[in-house]
Amino acid sequence: MVPYDLNYQGRADRVGSCSRFLVDQSVRVNRLLKESCCCSRISVTVTTCNLTTNIMKNLLSTSRQIFSSVRLGSSSSRTQSAVPSTAPGELDTFHHKDLKIIEATAEQRRPKPDVNSLRFGHNFADHMMEVNWTAESGWGRPEISPLHNLSLHPGAKVLHYAVELFEGMKAYRGVDNKIRLFRPDMNMARMRRTAIRSALPDFDSEECIKIISDLVRLDRDWVPQSNTSSLYIRPTFIGTDPALGVGHPNEAKFFVLTGPAGAYYPTGFQPVSLLADSEYVRAFPGGVGQFKMGCNYSPTIMLGRLAAEKGCQQVLWLFGEDEQLTEVGTMNVFVYWTNEHGEEELVTPPLDKGIILPGVTRDSLLELARSWNLEKERFQVVERYVTMEEIRKAIKQKRMKEMFGAGTACVVSPIGRILHKNRVTGQYDELIIPTMDNKPNLMQKFYESIMDIQYGRMEMPGWTRVVS
Numbered sequence: 341m342v343p344y345d346l347n348y349q350g351r352a353d354r355v356g357s358c359s360r361f362l363v364d365q366s367v368r369v370n371r372l373l374k375e376s377c378c379c380s381r382i383s384v385t386v387t388t389c390n391l392t393t394n395i396m397k398n399l400l401s402t403s404r405q406i407f408s409s410v411r412l413g414s415s416s417s418r419t420q421s422a423v424p425s426t427a428p429g430e431l432d433t434f435h436h437k438d439l440k441i442i443e444a445t446a447e448q449r450r451p452k453p454d455v456n457s458l459r460f461g462h463n464f465a466d467h468m469m470e471v472n473w474t475a476e477s478g479w480g481r482p483e484i485s486p487l488h489n490l491s492l493h494p495g496a497k498v499l500h501y502a503v504e505l506f507e508g509m510k511a512y513r514g515v516d517n518k519i520r521l522f523r524p525d526m527n528m529a530r531m532r533r534t535a536i537r538s539a540l541p542d543f544d545s546e547e548c549i550k551i552i553s554d555l556v557r558l559d560r561d562w563v564p565q566s567n568t569s570s571l572y573i574r575p576t577f578i579g580t581d582p583a584l585g586v587g588h589p590n591e592a593k594f595f596v597l598t599g600p601a602g603a604y605y606p607t608g609f610q611p612v613s614l615l616a617d618s619e620y621v622r623a624f625p626g627g628v629g630q631f632k633m634g635c636n637y638s639p640t641i642m643l644g645r646l647a648a649e650k651g652c653q654q655v656l657w658l659f660g661e662d663e664q665l666t667e668v669g670t671m672n673v674f675v676y677w678t679n680e681h682g683e684e685e686l687v688t689p690p691l692d693k694g695i696i697l698p699g700v701t702r703d704s705l706l707e708l709a710r711s712w713n714l715e716k717e718r719f720q721v722v723e724r725y726v727t728m729e730e731i732r733k734a735i736k737q738k739r740m741k742e743m744f745g746a747g748t749a750c751v752v753s754p755i756g757r758i759l760h761k762n763r764v765t766g767q768y769d770e771l772i773i774p775t776m777d778n779k780p781n782l783m784q785k786f787y788e789s790i791m792d793i794q795y796g797r798m799e800m801p802g803w804t805r806v807v808s
């Protein structure tokens with residue numbers, strides 16, 4: 341536990357200004373969390389003076405939504421005794437022990453589709469999980485029940501201000517018939533950071549993973565019997581208050597859907613073509629690109645169509661005057677080349693500016709590559725920005741080996757071609773990336789290693805969690 345002291349010096353009689361102060365601080369605390377990677381919780385002491393009991397109570401409940409553990413200190417002994425301090429580590433969360441399960445009846449259960457003809461995201465398992473939160477009474481009881489429509493007031497915040505965030509993870513049926521989750525703790529940590537940035541309440545990762553495990557176990561027959569398919573898991577969090585106005589959500593719903601996902605490469609790797617047009621930006625410093633918030637994705641949909649019209653499957657997202665590569669579609673991007681100093685290098689953009697989504701796959705590939713380097717491979721693993729100009733030059737000088745995207749859906753996705761819009765002439769230049777021809781293929785080695793871990797053929801301590 342890292343202590344973090346906040347000293348609120350705004351008007352002591354205004355809960356609103358104090359809450360805003362806490363939200364601002366949460367961004368700083370988040371940065372601290374990221375930097376000190378060894379701790380996942382921070383205890384906070386808010387020092388204020390002359391708060392009334394009521395304001396103190398409100399403040400405590402607001403700050404509990406933001407921080408894992410809060411202690412309110414005060415220069416006034418009267419208010420100090422009015423609100424007992426919270427024990428360190430205590431977090432307002434929903435609990436696995438409160439989980440209520442309503443199983444689908446035989447009639448409610450649907451036939452399972454053929455895994456060879458699945459369209460991603462179109463099939464859902466029989467059950468879902470839901471838990472509601474209100475500012476007044478905190479988290480409710482989590483419930484697993486048959487998949488059903490939601491009933492929302494048309495004024496719900498999610499429908500107007502996109503108070504929404506999500507996660508994407510998978511359950512894999514291994515060669516030993518055990519069902520595993522892959523690094524779910526990383527998805528939960530990301531989701532909690534995103535919830536805090538969305539002014540939605542925090543929750544406990546472990547309680548959530550236990551509930552998701554129960555959901556997967558209940559629908560275990562939906563996890564395909566195949567070493568290339570999986571059960572996709574979509575935790576989602578939305579603001580639901582029936583009130584217009586851009587303000588703190590006072591009501592929220594957390595829910596989890598699951599559904600079978602077919603093999604990403606039924607006929608082998610398919611290299612993708614990318615449209616690179618720096619007129620469009622996915623994320624920017626100070627924005628929310630590093631969070632899986634729905635609001636990051638809706639503006640990209642139109643670009644997908646533009647790309648398709650140009651014969652491309654994905655968008656290569658660029659940033660800045662020098663056209664730095666940031667991401668590919670909804671994947672992180674990797675470049676494997678010989679750099680200008682003649683050294684072999686694996687490069688991916690860093691997380692420092694908040695414009696890159698911190699992918700679980702990205703992190704796993706970096707970790708694998710670094711561990712291989714300790715053994716015998718001899719290439720550098722670098723997190724830095726790469727510009728379009730550098731890509732061009734590397735291709736011209738025959739230094740480019742591979743480029744690929746990385747994400748949960750596909751693990752890796754080879755890039756074969758980039759259609760780059762020239763900002764001066766408006767013309768498109770075609771860049772051919774020799775990813776599929778590079779031997780031995782680093783991307784393929786990553787793919788096989790990650791799949792081996794996910795399907796239980798290889799052990800990576802702490803990376804998988806057996807649920808059934």
Ligand SMILES: *Cc1c(COP(=O)(O)O)cnc(C)c1O
Pocket residue numbers: 508632667669670671672697698699700701702746747748749
């Ligand atoms: C989800 C996502 C990724 C990949 O993250 P994983 O955790 O590896 O699935 C990369 N970029 C964007 C924009 C994403 O939304």
